[in-house]
Amino acid sequence: MELNELSTPVLWADIDVFEKNLATMSAAWPGTSLRPHVKAHKATRIAARQAEIGHTAFTCATPREVVGLAEAGLGSDILLANETVDPSRLKAMAAIDGTATVAVDSEATIDAAVAAGISAVLIDLRVGFRCGCAVEEAGPLADRARVGGLDVRGVMGYEGHAMGNLDKAERVRLAEGAMERLTRAHADVGGDIVSGGGTGTWDINTTVNELQAGSYILMDTAYTAQQQPFEQGLFVQGTVISVAPKYAVCDVGLKALGMDHGNPSMVQGEVRGCSDEHTVFVPHDGASVGDRVTLTPAHIDPTMAQHSTLVMVQGHNVVDTWPIDLRGW
Ligand SMILES: Cc1ncc(COP(=O)(O)O)c(C=O)c1O
Structure with missing residues (x-):
């Protein structure tokens, strides 16, 4: 079957780009030095392919991703790189066969992990972005975790504040500042693991001993602006449903796209705006009702999360359909 025969909007990936991106990252961060972040794709079939080439330890953002990976037989070493105090979700992660390690950054998150029977943690540092503890809190939190019987595997x-910066020198400066804090905390915490980094710092972060990159597998317009060696391979195919004198409208709206990083880009025209079920664009070369159009999402993670399947395409042909089965929390 050809991609153009499928009903739209349809989320699809170029399987050759996917394989090339996997190989490029794997050459730089082989085996378990890469702990791929599954939040970028939420698909066990993609995780299985990552494991097949040696990346058998994973990073997750939600307990659902942790439990779903384990159910798919990919649970040998999963990190929830996020905080939770939810007893039932912590218990579900404690029950999986393998090691579920959770991030903790407070006494409350440590106590919740102990109470639920979690066996291992990383101390999460606030290195300039979002969750995490201060450097001086890290050692005492590690002590409390060990007293509670937890294996403190590291930090x-x-x-994230460095990740999207388009100026490489600024990206380096921000990442180095962040990693200086992580290194100081690691000295107080101990353990083997120093985990962090992502697609925006894969080539500049020399501190971590495992990189948590996720988006590199299929990329998006936001990351591609950084001139990375990874290519965009994720698209949403749509159909032109209406044509006005100066613009055209297709059936891919913001409910089929992650919009937090801005509008998608489009091969056949310039995007003017998206609403629930529509994208308005100015065609480069005219448009007719029924034409197929290709949109490239600005942000891979929330785009994947809006679809239940990912169609894998080679040339124009559909080669497989993979479930996006790690959605939800
Ligand atoms: C904890 C954590 N690690 C790593 C990443 C890196 O992911 P990416 O490679 O998609 O930038 C993210 C992205 O938000 C994250 O939240």
């Missing part, structure tokens, strides 16, 4: 810190 993590995600330098």
Whole structure:
């Protein structure tokens, strides 16, 4: 079957780009030095392919991702790189066969992990972005976790504020500042793991011993602006449903796209705006009702989360359909 025969909007990936991106990252961060973040794709079939080439330890953002990976037989070493105090979700992660390690950044998150029977944690550092503890809190929190019987495997810190910066020198400066804090905390915490980093810092973060990159597998317009060696391979195919004198409208709206990083880009025209079920665009070369159009989402993670399947395409042909089965919380 050809991609153009499928009903739209349809989320699809170029399987050759996917394989090339996997290989490029794997050459730089082989085996378990890469702990791929599954939040970028939420698909066990993609995780299985990552495991097949040696990346058998995973990073997750939600308990659902942790439990779903384990159910798919990919549970040997999963990190929830996020905080939770939800007893039932912590218990579900404690019950999986393998190691579910959770991030903790407070006494409350440690106590909740102990109470639920979690066996291992990383101390999460606030390195300039979102969750995490201060450097001086890290050692005492590690002590409390050990007293509670937890295996403190090390530290993590995600330098998200550096990640999207288009200026490489500024990206380096922000990442180095963040990693300096992580290194100081690691000295107080101990453990083997220093985890962090992502697609925006894969080539500049020399501190972590495991990289948590996720978006590199299929990329998006936001990351591609950084001139990375990874290519965009994720698209939403739509159909032109109405044509006006100066613009056209297709059937892909913001309910089929992650919009937090802005509008998608489009091969056949310039996007003017998206609403629930429509994108208005100015065609480069005219448009007719029924034409197929290709949109490239600005942000991969929330785009994947809005679809239940990912169609894998080679050339124009559909080669497989993979479930996006790690959605939800
Ligand atoms: C904790 C954590 N680690 C790593 C990443 C890196 O992901 P990506 O490679 O998609 O930038 C993220 C992205 O938000 C994250 O939240």
